[in-house]
Amino acid sequence: MSTGVESRPVRGGLVRAVLRTPRGAVAVVFLAVLTAACVCAPLLTRFGPLDQHIDAVRGLPSGTYWLGTDVLGRDLLSRILFGGRSSLLGVVEAVVAHLLVAVPAGLVAGYFGGLVDRALMRLAELLMSIPAIMILLAVLAIFGNSLPVAMIALGVLSSGGLMRLVRGAALVAREELYVTAAELMGLSRVQVMLRHVLGRCRGVIIVQTSLFAAIALGVQTGLTFLGLGPQPPEPTWGGMVAEAASVFSQAPWMLVPPGTVIALTVLAFGVLGDVVRDATSERQSAAGAGRATRRAGRTGNAAAPSDALLSVQGLSVAVGGDTPLRLLDDVTFEIAAGEVVGLVGESGSGKSMTARALIGLLPTNCLVESGHVVFDGTDLAELDEAAYRAVRGRQIAMISQEPMGALDPSFRIGSLVGEVVRTVEGRRGRAVRDRVVELLTMVEIPDAADVARRYPHQISGGMAQRVAIAMALAGGPRLLIADEPTTALDVTVQAEILDLLRRLQQENGMAVLLVSHNLGVIADMCSKVLVLYAGQVVEQAAVDALFAAPAHPYAAALLASSPEKAGIGQPIRAIPGTVPAPEDWPTGCRFANRCELVEPACRAEAIPLVDVGADHHSRCIRIPVLLEQEATR
């Protein structure tokens, strides 16, 4: 029994969508019948394309000559079908050359970015600025009127436009969560590019290829019309139009069959392109150049040795540019083997940025300014991309808040999990299928073999998160980063996923960094908690200690605003104001504008993180007042 683990993208979907529209169906059928008729021309025609019938010159359509004859009595149907062979072959040659140049170049430029992108885009601009027809005439002169060479040259010279479009689609695709997810599962960048990014560019490639085929046919016909390429009496569509044009006044019908076939073929390619464009919804947007894991000139001393599994020391992340803007500021914490640590804070406090910095997958425009991320004694910041990949998925895995977004919709669940199994465990064939079912069963998916055959859109959000967890656990990671794993799920499913995570954590003894804006979730799962505010750790403590006596007004406000604190029928308390944007961070305490206990000294200078005892740290100078206030509540 197949588990559907085979790599089988949803190609049928697009084909079906095109064939469902009358225009698309007519265009596809016309092109298919025409191609088949040209290929089978010797079987379909009663006369050869060069056979002359002196008794039937310039004949109109008849039972013998279905489309009539030309000035030498040659059968027009036969000449169209035999001539179509070179015309369609020329289109194929041009299209293949076009795709071979444009698609790899566009993919590489969009996905890798940086210098490669800039160089390839200059090449695209150069190609677009060259007058193709002049070059084609020169090519024909140099290569002895060889139409194949001319068509290949046309394909290459016209590739600039498609190159730019594919790059645009790849730029969008590389920001997709499932591309990031595939990267952090440890897939090589070439694998990710070919499997996940290329799939997203498919629509734009098919549309442009159809439109280019129409152009190539037009150019090919034009060249043969001018007498270039195959010479008479060889039949070509352009040559037939030229012959008909020279005797138009005596035999106007001669122009109709070749003219109609050319017009209909060009139209069919154009319509096909339009229908595919309607059927695919390619999102186009520009994004910055350069790929994640970029690092600025580092500051700070070498990482201090530590017994922790993960030790983050003085980590600062900034948005790149002439004057970098800090998003994370001097974040320091440790996670011991098997420990579950919570990272909590409101939206915009820097939780996701911290999580992404740990696995070296920052957004393209951000970079690590300073600090160290030491995992099991290795400073990850010192690793190159290949070495980092060996850590991602195998040592450190991540699940995100949008499980659906992390699953490429083009592949079956079995194929997606199988891809990770092949990459991180090196299994092949039947062993992959068995392991996929084992992993899906491990995350409590009933009838795992059946689910493996489904596409992501055919499963629920909760099940998608289970699949994402299965993929994350495939490599047996020692640290799992769970970035708000239940935020997008409804309440009952949230509890199930948390139970599952707790069970898997205990069974596998792995460490977990649980990112959440919900202190209830943190209290339920974690032994230690870090409170992040405006890019800084403002409090760090054992969960029990923080819940019993928060030592920072922000943590106290977060606790007070949790839904459980509100009585029945009472509104939930909200913290007034919002987290300041990085460009508005004040010199002193960043929470000052929202704090009930603020005094002038809070705003005067940066507040250090101080030890308030029993490994409890707080970035506040009003701790005694806060503790007194909390005690009287």
Ligand SMILES: Nc1ncnc2c1ncn2[C@@H]1O[C@H](COP(=O)(O)OP(=O)(O)OP(=O)(O)O)[C@@H](O)[C@H]1O
């Ligand atoms: N690609 C980016 N470019 C510039 N600024 C960014 C980028 N991504 C995030 N930021 C900024 O960095 C800060 C921290 O964002 P981050 O996404 O880490 O917050 P968060 O605590 O995870 O929020 P949420 O709970 O909404 O995910 C925010 O001010 C945010 O606007």
